[in-house]
Amino acid sequence: MSPQTLPAASATTSLTGAEIVLRALKEQGVDVIFGYPGGAVLPIYDAIFQQNAIRHILVRHEQAAVHAAEGYARSTGKVGCVLVTSGPGATNAVTGLVDALMDSIPIVCLTGQVATHLIGNDAFQEADTTGITRPATKHNYLVKDIRKLAETVHDAFYVARSGRPGPVVIDLPKDILVGKGPYTEAPKREHRSYRPQVEPDAGQIRKAVAMLKAAKRPVVYAGGGVINAGPEAAALLGKLVRMASLPCTNTLMGLGAFPASDPQFLGMLGMHGTYEANLAMHGCDVMFNIGARFDDRVTGRLNAFSPGSLKIHADIDPSSINKNVKVEVPVVGDAAAVLRAMIAAWDEEPAQQDREAIAAWWRQIDLWRGKKCLDYVQTGKIIKPQHAVKRLYELTKESGRETFISTEVGQHQMWAAQYFGFEKPNRWMTSGGLGTMGYGLPAAMGVQVAHPDALCIDIAGEASILMNIQEMATLAQYRLPVKVFILNNQYMGMVRQWQELLHGSRYSESYSEALPDFVKLAESFHGVGMRIEGADDLDRVIREMIAIDRPVIVDCAVDEKENVMPMIPSGAAHNEMLLASGQESGGGASVTDQGMGLV
């Protein structure tokens, strides 16, 4: 066997299990695996060693392998692939798997397992991986018969990418990997039981179009489903929104689905969404939700959520529809297929839009925009975190580089969502559903692997970044020039903000004590470290960071006491937003006892 090629494929050829796995990955279009070796997966690592078709990226923690694969998947639209060993390898991957499950990211994670005859015997590095990952994945498999190995890998990729995408685990006992068996190609036939509906029902499309066309105060609420449906879905969304003069808001996961610079964009909605987006949601008469799931961070108090509107909900996952919010017109289908069908049906619908009413609605929206809810005052040396993100955005735009942004979780994440404008889908990686601190650095790493020439920046907080800081070593090893931009306020900022608002400013355990010297830390990981102490350093250091073709950590000191505003407090409605001090408040919400019990 030549080291350059994999053995020829044929149902009669007998390959080792490890070779079958690699050949199936190749057939599924995998070009990179994020992984970490261990006893149970040594046969696969041996097979990886003997080929060049699939590149392996050695991470420093299995959780990071999954986040890296998520970054890879979200920025390319392909399935991300992970390889970890049994026991702790698999359990470390669980956080990443749940993250991918919550955010609908297609991942196939191969886990090693002890030999089949040892399963259940509490063997060394044994864990009940399929048991542990059952609620952490879209589906999982334990391969006990080598004749089904290739078929299982093909099946896993189909499941991961079809319908609502998600993570899939294949647990591979070591005796299966060293045993010999036949290779089978991906089946052409339909899956036996899993056939999600892609094309929407024509009748529901007609109802949706009629309802949307009759709207006097419409709003489009687009989520991550539009991103998952591919760039075409985002283009179709833009087409529909523009031809019908609709206001459009995006969820956190949906940022980039509609261009941030477009005059019809209202900004992000939800807990830290814009005043205009949330009031448009509250005051609309027809809401068109495409690829979003009425998450509690979006709806606020459910019984006060958009009380007067008729709702259309298009989602590929029927279980997302009528889960939290009752809707009048459910549409099951892929976001691109739904939008295509709606655009096609638009002219067939005889009714005309009430252009006058929509113009009046836009005037109302412009009044709300007049609040300038994202305004902040940057004076003096102390950097407002909003200003840091805004300058980062403007200077990356100025650089003309293709830019991908990931974040950790907390205040910096919300500021990134509010102040960094995304014009295209697949440029924004963030942990929305699970809210995983430590997501951003490995995710940016995965993006950089997929887009070697792009500018990949992890906007981080000084607390979150320490949760997967070991990946700096991976960046060094593979010369991945990821930039880590830390908004350092010396607090777990979002925790501090909630303690200020909800717990009488008792800052219990939220102060970032004993922080490392991030400049030296970057240097010790063979990267470049820089510090920004004051506002006059900001632009210079950002420009320098963009220019350096190596991993960089920028430690940007920002105002410690800044809060993320606007804010819908837990248990409040969209029209009860808190605005930044100095701005007139919307409905004057305060945190209720009931809201305190909510997260």
Add this chain to the structure above:
Amino acid sequence: MADLNDNVQRAATIAVLVENEAGVLARVIGLFSGRGYNIDSLTVAPVDEHGRLSRITVVTTGTEMVIEQIKAQLDRLVPVHKVSDLTLEGPHLTRELALIKVVGTGSARQEALRLADAFRARVVDATTESFVFEMTGSGEKLDAFISLMRPIGLAEVSRTGAVAIVRGTSSLTA
């Protein structure tokens, strides 16, 4: 369609046709526990000639919105072929099987046999001091018989939970 906003609880008998593969029952049960749904009873067995398909019958209670969620959540499990809400499908038969052990001597035995006869329970095991009755029927009928046996010497009960099927020609197939 019933109002999804009302808080009225209803019982639902749901038939689920699944691939007969390892872990499929754990997936279904995990879904119910993970999302906080009730399971009143659950039965499962292979139902096709090759043993590739199993049928799970689950009886649950919840509001209309919750029951719609349960069905949608079940339907998106990868090994699930079909989900059918028999309660909405129309007239259907529900049966449960119980084995009921009654221990006693003298007149209690006579009374147990007399009641068993009235309830059409069959004696499937007997010793001089015990009977095991086999009984099929609705859950309510089984409840009634078991509560009558309690003062007579009820020693042990084993029940299957409900299985159900729609009346008439319509069939649930993969």
